[in-house]
Amino acid sequence: MRESGARAAGGDVRRHNLALVLGEVVDAEPVSRATIAARTGLTRGTVSSLVEELLGAGLLDELAAARGGPGRPANPLQLNRSGPAGLGIEIEVDHVAACVVDLTGAVRATARAASDHRDAPPGVALARATELARAVRAEAGLDVAGVAVAVPGVVGTDGIVVRAPNLPRWSGADVGPLLDGLPVTTANEADLAALAELWFADGPPDALYVSGGVGVGAGIVLGGRLFRGAGGRAGELGHVVVDPDGPNCRCGGHGCLEQVAGRDALLRAGRTTDLDALPAHVLDAAARALGVALAGAVNLLDVPVVVLGGIYPRLGEALRAAVHDRLCERVVHRSDVQVRLSALGPGGALRAAAATVVRQRLLRP
Amino acid sequence: MRESGARAAGGDVRRHNLALVLGEVVDAEPVSRATIAARTGLTRGTVSSLVEELLGAGLLDELAAARGGPGRPANPLQLNRSGPAGLGIEIEVDHVAACVVDLTGAVRATARAASDHRDAPPGVALARATELARAVRAEAGLDVAGVAVAVPGVVGTDGIVVRAPNLPRWSGADVGPLLDGLPVTTANEADLAALAELWFADGPPDALYVSGGVGVGAGIVLGGRLFRGAGGRAGELGHVVVDPDGPNCRCGGHGCLEQVAGRDALLRAGRTTDLDALPAHVLDAAARALGVALAGAVNLLDVPVVVLGGIYPRLGEALRAAVHDRLCERVVHRSDVQVRLSALGPGGALRAAAATVVRQRLLRP
DNA sequence: AACCCTTTGTTCGATCATCGTACAAACTCG
DNA sequence: CGAGTTTGTACGATGATCGAACAAAGGGTT
Structure with missing residues (x-):
């Protein structure tokens, strides 16, 4: 009860x-x-x-x-186009960005700055982010109701970064007091990208959004709402096993999806530094691995649509079709699973972060 | 919105x-x-x-x-112990059963009859079930408010069996007009077993219940509620790939969990017909496969507890511990995943079916 | 036994938000 | 210019809750 x-x-x-x-x-x-x-x-x-x-x-x-x-x-x-607005901030490994959206979710101001945070303490990025936030806030000229920060890692409910694999010094960081007194929330980047697909690209209410990057994460949308799991850590797709005898992974297991379909693994396997120059056999192996992992997820969750985001849209329609074929081979009940490439590009998560703020106001007036 | x-x-x-x-x-x-x-x-x-x-x-x-x-x-x-009651019916490959529970979920009457349905049309089992239902209803002497039928397969929202792998002639069957005018619902057996764990064994509000049988199914409980997926087909764990080069499976893929940890697969690998006589290496392989598959599910859903039901409790504490070890090796964020053996036994799903009826009355008075 | 204290359950008017109906407003069409 | 249609507002009625006051039913103390 x-x-x-x-x-x-x-x-x-x-x-x-x-x-x-x-x-x-x-x-x-x-x-x-x-x-x-x-x-x-x-x-x-x-x-x-x-x-x-x-x-x-x-x-x-x-x-x-x-x-x-x-x-x-x-x-x-x-x-009201002049009503309360939301401010979104994105902290990534190599840049920060900020934007303001109005009540409709339309972007009213946006800014971005390159900035390497791999080994920097959180303060560096936060200072840059605050600067950008001030600028977009002034440019938009709207009454900002709150701030949401997109982080590439596991975040707590409010303001605390639990763990960010590619930002080692951020574990435990608190982004709370960011902009003079505005309420701040945090959210995972893949989760936000999934919401962006739902809100801004007419995405279906049940979908699995796969975010390809250094790791492979997933945002899960069920019944039109983000599913974050009991501890807010749901969507860890990168360490599904696609080959029990595969190469060791930093997670301690072997043959994780990330070791085949993650960005670094792809570049290494293709012996290149250019994602656009990956040989066909590497893409094929990635599609096969994604198909295996996604089939498990689809069988478990019964979602009708999988959206490939992050680096995957760049790898082209051939990858999409191959993943779809591999997926269909292994999905039990659904004969109609769709695989789509995200059309939103990397700005989606940032915009969705800002939109969560106004969404909150619309759902609880 | x-x-x-x-x-x-x-x-x-x-x-x-x-x-x-x-x-x-x-x-x-x-x-x-x-x-x-x-x-x-x-x-x-x-x-x-x-x-x-x-x-x-x-x-x-x-x-x-x-x-x-x-x-x-x-x-x-x-x-009110004399208030409206729920009637549960279980249709299995080799038996039917029925029970009546009162508003508290306590079993007030129960009956069971062996009956082979592998190649029989639905009418045979339904007739037996109706007979049992009449008997338990009379024995309990309560005012029955509705009937819920547990089926080992995919069921539609109300009364229609979509597909039951081990009851081939049941596809498309309608269990609607079962007991003179009482409202009838259907539910998947693994889902009900998961609810039983939640309701009658103090289970946690977020858990993955694994039901080992001929196939391997899962019932997913999130936030204290059953998760059925967009099409009611969620929880298909049996066809997660645990070995891409493994044996062919009836689903069309290779190396599915079911081919290693399903009942028939276990008996075949152990060259026995007795589950209690399985050699250690077979149990070890099963634990390894379950660990791989469950790690994927836990990483994706972030559930803190996995409950092993069906045939698995019979295989003993050693299996549980082995699954737990394999699981922990591969779970990314949680260091505290629990693996439990179900203590409810095979009657759980039946009781939960009956309880769904009274639950309905309690939630929507 | 009488009295005080505490807690429970009920009664009653006030308040809040809805519904249904009636009515005024504003525009198109013939 | 009037008939018809749709929109938005006004007003009393209804339903459900709240807050406070009150009666009921004990235990403990002197």
Whole structure:
């Protein structure tokens, strides 16, 4: 038992319905009060009351009456482009970036700076990030409601970096007091990339997003929500075993996916430093390994779609098709698993980080 | 968006709070109105009103006043042992079984009959099951609210068996009109076994339950709820690849877990027909394969506990320890994964099936 | 035995948010 | 210019909760 510990009194109902109205606007912007009423099942009167409150809070905005068909023209509502905004920060091995999105998730300002953090203490990157954040905040000129930081590693619920394999000095770092008093949250980069796919690329509500980099991580989206696992460490796909007799891995096992399909492993196997120059047999081995690992994940989770991101889109359609074939060979129940290449590019996680902030405001008004 | 499409009106609040009160009783039976109020945050007056309704509906029962400390003695409430009951039916390859549980999940009557269904049409087993169901229903003498059928295969949401590997003639079968007009649901056997572990053996809210049989299936419990996947087919662990060059599998791939750790595979490898006589090297290979497959699942889902059920408890503590060792070698972030043997035995799924019926009534009063 | 104290459960008016209906507003079409 | 249609608001009714006051039922103390 104890499914939801929250008691339901009057105020909770109001909040729930405010969020319901907002959700309707997000889904079908611009939209009239009457349409919202019809789609939510609430009365027109109630929707009017809710909308009034949301207009007052600066979350919604009323456009000029749109004329067209018969009847009184509707007053279209949309998310307030000048409403509370979200600030996203991305800390990567070789750069930092920041951006501001408005309530719709549209990028209103963005900046990026190269900066090597491999052996630097967290303070270096955080100082650069703060600088960038100040700049994009000023450029956007919006009221920023909070900050979300994308980190390539395992993060705690709020502000603490638990472990970042490629940023050794970041273990245990606290990104909390970043920008004068704004609430700060942290999230894993692959998780954010998965949300970006869901939010900005019409991704399906159930999907496995594979992020290829030095390691291979996964963001899991189930029922339209990010799945983070009991300890926030879900999605560690890189160490699925694809060959029990394979090469040793830094995780202690042998034959992990990362040792075949990770970036460094690919370059090493191809004897090159250029991802675009990988020979076919290396790509083939990677596809085979990804197929084995992903088949396990798909069989376990029953997700209909796998999205390949990170370095994989760069490796081309041939890789996608090969992974799809290998995957289908081993998937038990689904005959229709899709494998897609991410079209969002590396900016997705950053934008999604900023969007989590406004999302929070929209879900809990 | 569109997280929950339900509008929240007055009646929904009432229902939510009724469920909240029931949940409190389930968690800490027997319990007084005042304690429920304190733990839920509702007013004593409101709780009184809710409890009155639940007493009227026959879901709760009031005991004699318990005396003890200072102050007016409380009137303890508990689930009504004579309230609506659930009927569970289990269809297996070589038997059928049925049982009735009361609102607390306690078994009030149970029956079982051997019956080979390998090549029989569904009607044969269903007729036997109906017979048993009638008998246990009469024996328990309770008001049965619904029926849930446990099937060793993939089932649709309501009443339809999609595919049952070991019951070839059951594909597409409808167990709907089973017992004169009672609502019937279906569920996968491994899923139910996982719920049994959660409900009746104090299992953790996040766990992976592995059911060893002819195949190897898994029931996934996340956040105290069963995870069934987008198509209800989640938990197919048996075809995770543990050795890409391994023997062919009926699924079309090679080296699936099932080919090493499934019952038939174990007996074949041990050249015996007795599970208790398996040689150590066979158990060792099974443990190694389970470790590889489970590590992938644990890395992906970040569950803290794995429960081994089905035939595995019979294979003993040595297997458990070996699986645990193999697992820990390959789990990335968690240093504390537990591996347990299920203590419930084969009756768990049947009991859980019956319990799903009453659970439904408790969650949506 | 009488009294005080504590805790439980109920009663009753106030409050809040919804619903249903009625009505005014605004526009198109004939 | 009027009929018809759709939108948005106003207002009383309903349902559910809250807060406070009150009656009930003991234990402990003198």
